[in-house]
Amino acid sequence: MKVIPLYIGAGITGFESPATEYKELNLSLDQLMIANPSATFIGKCQGNSMIKKGIFSGDYLIVDRARPVKDGDVIVANLNGEFVCKIFDKVNARLLSAADGYDPVAITEYDEFQIEGVVPFSVRLLDESFSPLCLP
Amino acid sequence: MFALTDAFGCFASMEKVFDPSIRKRPVVVLSNNDGCIVAICPIAKRLGIPKFQPYFKVKWLLQKHSVVVRSSNYELYGQLSDQMMSVISRFSDNTYQYSIDESFSEFKNYEGIISDWGDYGREIRRTVWRETRLPVGVGLGSTLTLAKVASHAAKKLPDSNGVAVIEDEHYREHVLRQMALDDIWGIGSKLAQKLSLQGLKTAWDLSCQSPKKIRREFSVLVERTVNELNGMQCLSWDDVKSPKKEIFSTRSLGQRITSCDDLRKALSNHAVAVCNKAREQGSLIKTLYMFASSSPHDERYFKKGITYEFPLATDDVFKVSAAVSESLGVLYAPGVPYYRCGVGALKLESCAFKQPDLFIPNGDPALMECYSKINSRFGKGAIQVGSEGKREAWAMRREFLSPRYTTKWSDVPIISCK
Numbered sequence: 001m002k003v004i005p006l007y008i009g010a011g012i013t014g015f016e017s018p019a020t021e022y023k024e025l026n027l028s029l030d031q032l033m034i035a036n037p038s039a040t041f042i043g044k045c046q047g048n049s050m051i052k053k054g055i056f057s058g059d060y061l062i063v064d065r066a067r068p069v070k071d072g073d074v075i076v077a078n079l080n081g082e083f084v085c086k087i088f089d090k091v092n093a094r095l096l097s098a099a100d101g102y103d104p105v106a107i108t109e110y111d112e113f114q115i116e117g118v119v120p121f122s123v124r125l126l127d128e129s130f131s132p133l134c135l136p
Numbered sequence: 137m138f139a140l141t142d143a144f145g146c147f148a149s150m151e152k153v154f155d156p157s158i159r160k161r162p163v164v165v166l167s168n169n170d171g172c173i174v175a176i177c178p179i180a181k182r183l184g185i186p187k188f189q190p191y192f193k194v195k196w197l198l199q200k201h202s203v204v205v206r207s208s209n210y211e212l213y214g215q216l217s218d219q220m221m222s223v224i225s226r227f228s229d230n231t232y233q234y235s236i237d238e239s240f241s242e243f244k245n246y247e248g249i250i251s252d253w254g255d256y257g258r259e260i261r262r263t264v265w266r267e268t269r270l271p272v273g274v275g276l277g278s279t280l281t282l283a284k285v286a287s288h289a290a291k292k293l294p295d296s297n298g299v300a301v302i303e304d305e306h307y308r309e310h311v312l313r314q315m316a317l318d319d320i321w322g323i324g325s326k327l328a329q330k331l332s333l334q335g336l337k338t339a340w341d342l343s344c345q346s347p348k349k350i351r352r353e354f355s356v357l358v359e360r361t362v363n364e365l366n367g368m369q370c371l372s373w374d375d376v377k378s379p380k381k382e383i384f385s386t387r388s389l390g391q392r393i394t395s396c397d398d399l400r401k402a403l404s405n406h407a408v409a410v411c412n413k414a415r416e417q418g419s420l421i422k423t424l425y426m427f428a429s430s431s432p433h434d435e436r437y438f439k440k441g442i443t444y445e446f447p448l449a450t451d452d453v454f455k456v457s458a459a460v461s462e463s464l465g466v467l468y469a470p471g472v473p474y475y476r477c478g479v480g481a482l483k484l485e486s487c488a489f490k491q492p493d494l495f496i497p498n499g500d501p502a503l504m505e506c507y508s509k510i511n512s513r514f515g516k517g518a519i520q521v522g523s524e525g526k527r528e529a530w531a532m533r534r535e536f537l538s539p540r541y542t543t544k545w546s547d548v549p550i551i552s553c554k
Contacts, residue, residue: 037220039267041154041542045460061551065267077549081157083551097553112160117171 033121039066041042043083045074045122050074050085052098059124065117076116079105083116137243137253137276138283141224141260144298146237148177150216151206153269154541154549162203166191169533170207170385178271207534215542219268227260232373240280242373249411254547257299277302280371285311285339294526312340312365321328322361327354339365379445380417385409386427386470386478390533396468399428399477399526403460403467406479411456414481415508420449420490423483424459427465431475449485450494452499453507457521515543 004136034040045059053074055061063076071090075082079095086105097104107113143149145166152158162180164173173194176185183201186194191205198205217236225231228241243250250256257274264272275287282302289300289311302308318328319341336342343365351359359371385406393399403426414421427441444459460479467477492498510519539547 036267040218041549043551045553046550049553055553057553059450060548063551065269078156078159081159083156083549085551085553114156114158 009065027104033062033123034064035120036064036066039062039117041117043049045085049097051100053087054097054124055085055119056124059122060122061119062121063117064120067118067120069115069118072121074135076119078112078114078116079107080112085119137246137279138280139228139243139257139260140234140238140275140280140283140287141241141264141272142238144174144273145177145181147208147213147272148180148206150213150483151161151204151209151538152177153216154212155538158204164198164202164203165205165206165208166536168208169390170535171388176207190433198225206534207289207537209534209538209540211543212248212538216268216270220264220270220272222265223267224260226263230373239382253301253303254299257301258297260300270284271298273298273300275302278367279364279369281321281361281366282308285365287422287524288315288319308367313338313345315339317342320365322357322360327358328496330354358469358542380413380419381484382480382482383410383413383419383484384478384480385413386476386480388476389474392475393474394475396470398525399468399474400461400464402474402477403428403464403479404521404523404525405456406455407460408453408524410454410479410481411451412508412511414484414503415451418487419481419484420487421449421456421481421483422449422485423427424445424456425480425482426463426467426478428474430472434473434475438469438525439470440467442466443482448496448498449490450499451487452504453521455499457523461523495547498505528547 030037039090042061043061043063045055045061046057050056050058055074061076065067069075069088069090071088073088074085075084075088077088077095078084084095089096089104092104093107095107145163146164150164151165157377159180162183162185163177164180164185165175166172167174170191172190173185173187176187180201182205183203185197185201185203197203213236215305217225220237221231221233221239224239224241228243228246230242231242232238232240232242260274261272264270271289275290276284276299277283277286286302287299290296290298291304293300293311293314298482300311302311315338316328317323317331317336317339318325319527323331323342331342336345343362345362347359347362350362357399363370387406389402393402407424407426410424411421422445424444424446425441426444427439429439430437442463444463446455446459450456507519511517541547541549
C-alpha cells in the first residue's frame with residue numbers, strides 16, 4: 001500500500017477583527033474647522049488687539065467668506081488696503097478691538113472697506129519647539 | 137440653456153485676492169520667464185495697457201501709470217481656479233471646466249425652475265465674488281457658441297454689468313452685430329480673413345449665411361458654427377471636451393545652459409510634464425518630438441530636433457525619460473549656449489484601446505498609478521524621476537513672484553490686529 005501524504009491547510013488563523021465592520025473615516029481638522037472649503041482661506045495674525053477673544057499674535061485664523069456676517073462677529077476685513085481682524089459693530093458702523101487700550105475704528109465713506117469673511121476658528125501653537133515634518 | 141462663466145483678467149485678478157493693497161491698483165501678470173504681458177486687470181485695461189506685448193517694450197508705460205507687475209504664480213492660480221470652479225458647479229448639475237478660468241454649465245429641464253436667467257447669472261456672479269473674490273462674467277445662450285457670444289458681450293458691452301443673456305431675437309442681433317468675426321468661438325484669424333474677402337464683417341453677417349453654402353465653401357465645422365449662432369444646437373458636451381491631440385511642453389530657459397547633463401535635466405522635466413498631462417487625459421504617447429536650440433538672435437543659430445517612436449504607446453514616465461537620454465546624443469553639441477528646449481507628444485492613442493504586445497513588456501502600471509497618487513496628494517514633484525534633477529537655475533525666471541498664499545505655511549496672508 002502506498003501512502004500519499006496530504007497536507008491540510010488551515011486557512012484562517014485567529015479571529016477576524018470584530019471592529020472591521022465599524023470602521024469609519026478618521027477625524028480631520030478640515031472637517032471640524034472648514035464648513036465651506038471653496039470659500040475659506042487661512043491667514044496669520046499679527047498684533048495683540050484681539051487677545052480678549054483669545055487671538056494672539058502669530059495665531060492662524062480660519063476665514064470663511066461664505067458665512068453670513070452678524071453684528072458682533074469676529075471678522076476679517078480689507079480696511080484701506082490691509083487685512084484686519086476686528087469685531088464687527090454693524091449698528092454703529094465701527095470696528096472694535098478686544099483688548100485694553102485700543103479705540104474703536106469708525107468706518108467712513110472715505111475708507112476703502114470690504115468685509116472679507118467671518119473667523120469661526122483660530123489656531124494657536126502652544127509649544128514653540130513643535131515643528132511638524134509636513135510643514136513646507 | 138448653457139452658461140459660460142469666466143474670470144475677468146484672470147491671473148491679474150487672482151493676484152489681488154490675497155493682497156488687498158493692490159485691489160484698487162492696475163495689475164499685470166507676465167508670462168514664463170517674465171517675457172510678455174499675459175493678463176491685465178480691468179483697471180489696467182482702462183488705462184490702455186496692451187496685452188501680449190514684450191515686457192521690456194512697455195516697461196516705460198507701466199512705470200508711468202505705476203502699474204503693479206507680477207510673475208506668473210501658478211501655484212496660486214491653480215488653487216484659486218479650483219475654488220472658483222467648485223463654486224460655479226453648485227449652480228448646475230452638469231458643468232465642464234473648459235480652461236483654467238472658463239467653465240461651461242448646462243441647464244437641462246431648468247425652465248420651470250428658473251424664471252429669470254439674468255437674475256440667475258447675476259446670482260452666480262455675486263456668489264463667485266463673495267466666496268473667492270474673483271470677478272467673473274456670465275454669458276447665457278441656447279447653444280454653447282451663443283453662450284460664448286454672450287460671455288463676450290458680458291465683457292465688452294457697457295450696459296451688461298458682467299451678465300448677458302441671449303434670449304430674444306432682438307438682443308441676439310444687437311450682440312452679433314457688434315462682434316468681429318475672429319471673436320467667434322472656432323473662427324481663427326485666417327478663417328476670418330477668408331470670410332471677410334466674401335464681404336462678411338460681423339458675426340451677424342456670418343449667421344445670415346446659408347449653412348449649406350458655408351459647408352460647401354469652407355467646412356462642416358463652420359457650418360456648425362453658423363447653425364449654433366442661430367440657436368440650433370450642434371455642439372455637444374463631448375465635442376468640447378475631446379482630449380487634446382498633441383501635447384507640448386516647451387519654454388525658453390531662465391539661464392543659458394551648456395552642459396550635456398543640464399540639457400538632459402531640462403528635457404527630462406518637459407518630457408515628464410508631457411507624460412503626466414497625457415496620463416491625466418487618458419492618452420498614451422506613440423510619437424515623441426524633442427528639440428533644443430540656441431537663440432535665433434545668436435551669431436550662429438543652432439537647432440536640432442528628433443522624433444522618437446515608441447514601439448508600444450506608453451504613459452510610463454521612465455520610458456519617456458529614457459527616450460530623452462537616448463536622443464541626447466543627437467540634440468547635444470558641446471559649446472552651444474542652449475536657450476530653448478522642449479518636448480511634444482505628436483501622436484497620442486487612447487488608453488481605452490490599448491493594444492498589448494506579446495514580446496514587449498508592459499511597463500509597470502501599478503508603479504505609475506502609485507507615482508501619480510503620491511504627486512497628487514503631496515504636491516507636484518513630491519517624487520520625480522532621477523534624471524529630472526533638482527530645481528535649478530535654468531528653471532523659470534520669476535522676478536516679480538507673489539507669495540504662495542495658499543500652498544505654503546510661511547506664505548499665508550498677514551492679518552493685522554493692531
